[in-house]
Amino acid sequence: MAEEIKVILPDGATRSLPAGTTGGELAALIGRRLGEAAIAVAVDGELWDLSRPLFAGAKVRIVTDDTDEGRAVLRHSTAHVMAQAVTELWPGARFAIGPPIADGFYYDFELPGGASFSDSDLERIEEKMRQIVGEAQPFVREEHTAEEGLELFSDQPYKKEVIESLPAGEQVTAYRNTDRFVDLCRGPHVPSTARLGHFKLTRVAGAYWRGDEKRQQLQRIYGTAWESVAALEAHLKRLEEAEARDHRRLGTELDLFSFPSEIGSGLAVFHPKGGIVRLAMEDYSRARHEAAGYEFVYSPHISKSNLFETSGHLDWFADGMFPPMELDDAQRYYLKPMNCPFHILIFKSRSRSYRELPLRMFEFGSVYRYEKSGVVHGLTRVRGMTQDDAHIFVTREQMPGELQSTLAFVLDLLRDYGLEEFYLELSTRPEAKAVGSEEEWAEATEALRQAALAMNLELVLDEGGGAFYGPKISVQAKDAIGRTWQLSTLQLDFQMPQRFEMEYVGPDNARHRPIMLHRALFGSVERFFGVLLEHYAGAFPTWLAPVQASVLPVRDDHAPYAAEVSHRLSAVGLRVETLQATEPLGGRIRRAKLEKVPYVLVVGDDDVAAHTVGVNARGSERPERGVSLDELVAHLGADAAPPFRRSRPTAASGAQ
RNA sequence: GCCCGGGUAGCUCAACGGCAGAGCGUCCGCCUUGUAAGCGGUUGAUAGGGGUUCAAUUCCCCUCCCGGGCUCCA
Numbered sequence A: 001m002a003e004e005i006k007v008i009l010p011d012g013a014t015r016s017l018p019a020g021t022t023g024g025e026l027a028a029l030i031g032r033r034l035g036e037a038a039i040a041v042a043v044d045g046e047l048w049d050l051s052r053p054l055f056a057g058a059k060v061r062i063v064t065d066d067t068d069e070g071r072a073v074l075r076h077s078t079a080h081v082m083a084q085a086v087t088e089l090w091p092g093a094r095f096a097i098g099p100p101i102a103d104g105f106y107y108d109f110e111l112p113g114g115a116s117f118s119d120s121d122l123e124r125i126e127e128k129m130r131q132i133v134g135e136a137q138p139f140v141r142e143e144h145t146a147e148e149g150l151e152l153f154s155d156q157p158y159k160k161e162v163i164e165s166l167p168a169g170e171q172v173t174a175y176r177n178t179d180r181f182v183d184l185c186r187g188p189h190v191p192s193t194a195r196l197g198h199f200k201l202t203r204v205a206g207a208y209w210r211g212d213e214k215r216q217q218l219q220r221i222y223g224t225a226w227e228s229v230a231a232l233e234a235h236l237k238r239l240e241e242a243e244a245r246d247h248r249r250l251g252t253e254l255d256l257f258s259f260p261s262e263i264g265s266g267l268a269v270f271h272p273k274g275g276i277v278r279l280a281m282e283d284y285s286r287a288r289h290e291a292a293g294y295e296f297v298y299s300p301h302i303s304k305s306n307l308f309e310t311s312g313h314l315d316w317f318a319d320g321m322f323p324p325m326e327l328d329d330a331q332r333y334y335l336k337p338m339n340c341p342f343h344i345l346i347f348k349s350r351s352r353s354y355r356e357l358p359l360r361m362f363e364f365g366s367v368y369r370y371e372k373s374g375v376v377h378g379l380t381r382v383r384g385m386t387q388d389d390a391h392i393f394v395t396r397e398q399m400p401g402e403l404q405s406t407l408a409f410v411l412d413l414l415r416d417y418g419l420e421e422f423y424l425e426l427s428t429r430p431e432a433k434a435v436g437s438e439e440e441w442a443e444a445t446e447a448l449r450q451a452a453l454a455m456n457l458e459l460v461l462d463e464g465g466g467a468f469y470g471p472k473i474s475v476q477a478k479d480a481i482g483r484t485w486q487l488s489t490l491q492l493d494f495q496m497p498q499r500f501e502m503e504y505v506g507p508d509n510a511r512h513r514p515i516m517l518h519r520a521l522f523g524s525v526e527r528f529f530g531v532l533l534e535h536y537a538g539a540f541p542t543w544l545a546p547v548q549a550s551v552l553p554v555r556d557d558h559a560p561y562a563a564e565v566s567h568r569l570s571a572v573g574l575r576v577e578t579l580q581a582t583e584p585l586g587g588r589i590r591r592a593k594l595e596k597v598p599y600v601l602v603v604g605d606d607d608v609a610a611h612t613v614g615v616n617a618r619g620s621e622r623p624e625r626g627v628s629l630d631e632l633v634a635h636l637g638a639d640a641a642p643p644f645r646r647s648r649p650t651a652a653s654g655a656q
Numbered sequence B: 001g002c003c004c005g006g007g008u009a010g011c012u013c014a015a016c017g018g019c020a021g022a023g024c025g026u027c028c029g030c031c032u033u034g035u036a037a038g039c040g041g042u043u044g045a046u047a048g049g050g051g052u053u054c055a056a057u058u059c060c061c062c063u064c065c066c067g068g069g070c071u072c073c074a
Helices: A021-030 A032-037 A069-089 A117-136 A144-154 A157-164 A230-246 A246-251 A273-293 A304-313 A340-347 A401-417 A438-453 A495-499 A525-535 A554-570 A586-595 A605-609 A629-639 A643-647
Strands: A004-008 A012-020 A040-041 A046-048 A060-064 A104-110 A137-144 A173-176 A182-183 A198-208 A218-224 A302-304 A332-335 A357-367 A384-394 A421-429 A461-462 A472-478 A482-491 A515-520 A548-554 A576-578 A599-603 A612-617 A625-627
Touching: A012 A021, A021 A032, A021 A040, A021 A060, A032 A040, A032 A060, A040 A069, A040 A554, A060 A069, A060 A230, A069 A104, A069 A117, A069 A173, A069 A182, A069 A218, A069 A525, A117 A198, A137 A304, A144 A157, A144 A182, A157 A182, A182 A472, A198 A230, A218 A230, A246 A525, A273 A357, A273 A384, A273 A401, A273 A525, A273 A643, A302 A304, A304 A332, A304 A340, A340 A357, A340 A495, A340 A515, A357 A548, A384 A525, A384 A554, A401 A438, A401 A472, A421 A548, A438 A461, A438 A472, A438 A482, A461 A643, A482 A495, A482 A525, A495 A515, A525 A586, A548 A554, A548 A586, A554 A576, A554 A605, A554 A629, A586 A599, A599 A605, A605 A612, A605 A625, A612 A629, A625 A629
Parallel strands: A421 A461, A548 A576, A548 A599
Antiparallel strands: A004 A012, A040 A046, A040 A060, A104 A218, A137 A173, A173 A182, A198 A218, A302 A332, A357 A384, A384 A515, A421 A472, A472 A482, A482 A515, A599 A612, A612 A625
């Protein structure tokens, strides 16, 4: 009789097995299908290869290939196969790291003679990979001492560096695929390359060794890999969908905005259709801010250098600023990267009483930032943008309440723009560098935490992630296809009030320093515009849509009635266009639909006679004939109203 | 900034180193139309600069602009 061991399964049951039984064998014993789907085994929470023998008392969980954990294993193994393919195609290639990432994997290489990959190489590499998969090479785990590892990878400097960075005395592991390829790796891996095959190499890129731009730049290849053809295809489909709602593409298709190269990188112009959307966005924001007790200020785009010396921007933000303009008297002027110093000067324009606080100054402020040329991206990363910026000056006692009401206001407003799902991130004191006392930080961080908790949302801690001048909360929003965007930030600032020696007179008739809160909801109007455009895939809700209704007379002689319909709708505030009968109805409907107009209204003989309209609403299956004009005007008038007039009788319940 | 790829008409895309083309759009006619493409015509482009060549959209260099990426750490 062979010796027996007992292992514990996830449901708490124990199972007796012959000593030496591996995770893979256990999976097959539990069930044939589980045995086939198994890709690794979690032993006491640690992922193991299926081929490793289990030990007595182990808590064992079989990991299948259709889970995130399982896919990470097969992606990691696919990365090894890619590395083998590359080393066979480019003898002497050095390889660095090749981890699984969300939806795929990458591997970094340094090719002999400083060569680099081009897109056309991907096909060759894929072909080689398929060959390796076809060979059903086993992944064999080996354990070595660090010294043996250094010897084994003597011609692989990146691997050696990894080994040298490990704690002294630690064992290293390697995985061998036949005698042609061995890679330093923690594992685990699939038992054989035959388990792989549903992959696609997606792009080549440069990447710095260990992400450090001072170090060697390597050649990175990204790929994706899945447990089945169906899963791979579903993934590629999702990518297509995301591409179809890319705001840069929709911006061109819907004639909303563009980036004329004559102007410069990262500098957008909004066309009339985009302009009206933006106007609607901004008007609503203004109305809500006004109702919430904000005051409106305006400030110029440029300033003498001394302002940014006082604010500290030239010390810690100079890299993000455009170079200065030199004037005749050797005075230097800068484009402003932030609005705060200007608002502070408004605060300081006269003495302030505690009775004026909280003082909330709002501005759609244009700022300019010198983003590195490689990072500008559509509307989401630009060099010139408009922040929906406000600075709130409060007493220390007012801070907790103001934070909470501001956060409530922010979330309420974002919901009005149609975003539904959020989580919050709290960034705390960076240990290395921070101004202000420990007590100040603790108090402010706690106030932020309490405000966040009051929102009943998931709160993620970003330990040490705050700026040196204060902690912050950022609002992360999920869009219609599940992507998260960092939007609003609420930032406390201990630095500026000090640097500018801001003061107010308290009830004790003594001078006190106010606390300053920076906050933006959209982040920038441009970026938020892009986020909403992607969120709605171009189909803005009626109140934001550039054209809210298109009126289509069937024949020329219906034009007078079409004009009446148009006038009635305009009178209740709708943006209406009329497509005259210069081409057949089908073509005009198609054009209006492609422009994602919420209501396409067709009027013909029946409608003229009965004072009705044919309504083809966006998203509905069938058009509705014979809707009375009065009814239509009432319905569309309500649908086109901004959210707070519609659903919020106590409009601005936000900040008190 | 750095690596890879790219820039042809308003848009989407063609064109061995040898006359730069199509569809959509624009504009003009005709058609007079009931729920996602009527017909005909018209207009319109090689990002900018330099080089190689008898000849450059095509090959080389520079500038500008765009796209992907630049630690989810063996």
